[in-house]
Amino acid sequence: xxxxxxxxxxxxxxxxxxxxxxxxxxxxxxxxxxxxxxxxxxxxxxxxxxxxxxxxxxxxxxxxxxxxxxxxxxxxxxxxxxxxxxxxxxxxxxxxxxxxxxxxxxxxxxxxxxxxxxxxxxxxxxxxxxxxxxxxxxxxxxxxxxxxxxxxxxxxxxxxxxxxxxxxxxxxxxxxxxxxxxxxxxxxxxxxxxxxxxxxxxxxxxxxxxxxxxxxxxxxxxxxxxxxxxxxxxxxxxxxxxxxxxxxxxxxxxxxxxxxxxxxxxxxxxxxxxxxxxxxxxxxxxxxxxxxxxxxxxxxxxxxxxxxxxxxxxxxxxxxxx
Numbered sequence: 050x051x052x053x054x055x056x057x058x059x060x061x062x063x064x065x066x067x068x069x070x071x072x073x074x075x076x077x078x079x080x081x082x083x084x085x086x087x088x089x090x091x092x093x094x095x096x097x098x099x100x101x102x103x104x105x106x107x108x109x110x111x112x113x114x115x116x117x118x119x120x121x122x123x124x125x126x127x128x129x130x131x132x133x134x135x136x137x138x139x140x141x142x143x144x145x146x147x148x149x150x151x152x153x154x155x156x157x158x159x160x161x162x163x164x165x166x167x168x169x170x171x172x173x174x175x176x177x178x179x180x181x182x183x184x185x186x187x188x189x190x191x192x193x194x195x196x197x198x199x200x201x202x203x204x205x206x207x208x209x210x211x212x213x214x215x216x217x218x219x220x221x222x223x224x225x226x227x228x229x230x231x232x233x234x235x236x237x238x239x240x241x242x243x244x245x246x247x248x249x250x251x252x253x254x255x256x257x258x259x260x261x262x263x264x265x266x267x268x269x270x271x272x273x274x275x276x277x278x279x280x281x282x283x284x285x286x287x288x289x290x291x292x293x294x295x296x297x298x299x300x301x302x303x304x305x306x307x308x309x310x311x312x313x314x315x316x317x318x319x320x321x322x323x324x325x326x327x328x329x330x331x332x333x334x335x336x337x338x339x340x341x342x343x344x345x346x347x348x349x350x351x352x353x354x355x356x357x358x359x360x361x362x363x364x365x366x367x368x369x370x371x
Contacts, residue, residue, distance in 0.1 A: 065353025157319015
């Protein structure tokens with residue numbers, strides 16, 4: 050099917066504007082969360098004490114907060130894009146070999162671009178005076194690590210993000226071509242993180258996740274891969290912090306060195322699987338990218354995407370200049 054300029058403009062403008070609205074709803078959700086939290090803590094009944102425990106517990110506090118600030122705004126994108134046609138195809142199984150190959154590419158290439166982001170943040174800090182660590186909000190989350198944050202990062206966030214980006218956005222964009230949809234959702238996924246470091250590696254990981262989505266026509270394998278990537282990084286941090294908490298500084302230093310070597314091995318594995326499989330996967334997506342047309346530039350040259358870039362570009366700059 051040959052799509053017209055109007056098809057590209059309407060679809061991708063709506064998708065991007067829905068994500069812009071999602072960003073606005075996140076701020077409103079955060080404000081509403083503070084109001085609800087204040088009201089809950091003002092209650093003196095037994096039920097009030099139970100609710101206040103949910104809001105303040107290290108196990109549930111973060112999860113409750115993110116229901117308001119992330120969960121509900123993400124879900125709001127579904128009705129906002131409901132009238133756009135989704136590309137639905139029969140679900141396919143994925144071999145363990147392909148999934149493992151994708152995992153190593155996501156981890157290895159992700160670490161390469163993570164290191165690149167750290168280098169760029171350090172370079173920018175020379176001119177702005179802002180410490181490089183302050184440019185990445187992940188560092189703040191790791192400093193305030195709670196059981197609830199671990200559950201969110203390793204389980205809840207991967208599911209919610211895959212549901213939104215590969216389950217909704219990619220299916221709406223896929224009728225314009227597999228590669229078009231995969232790259233579009235990867236870029237949107239990277240920008241959504243709102244800082245340079247995460248943008249770089251999130252785009253790369255998003256490409257791998259997008260490939261799994263178009264290969265299997267489901268998000269199950271994406272969710273599992275996303276959980277594995279997040280859990281691996283979180284595990285390294287938790288073990289090192291745990292050793293320091295136990296006063297085993299020598300063991301923590303040894304583990305840190307071993308982790309560095311492990312990351313180098315993952316980078317080597319990621320590069321190997323990229324040259325062995327990644328280029329073929331990219332070619333396969335290109336074969337399913339539809340009829341070549343000059344209108345595909347409107348995937349990005351539309352009011353919604355430009356507005357989305359402005360919103361999250363400003364957020365990136367705020368981390369660089371604060």
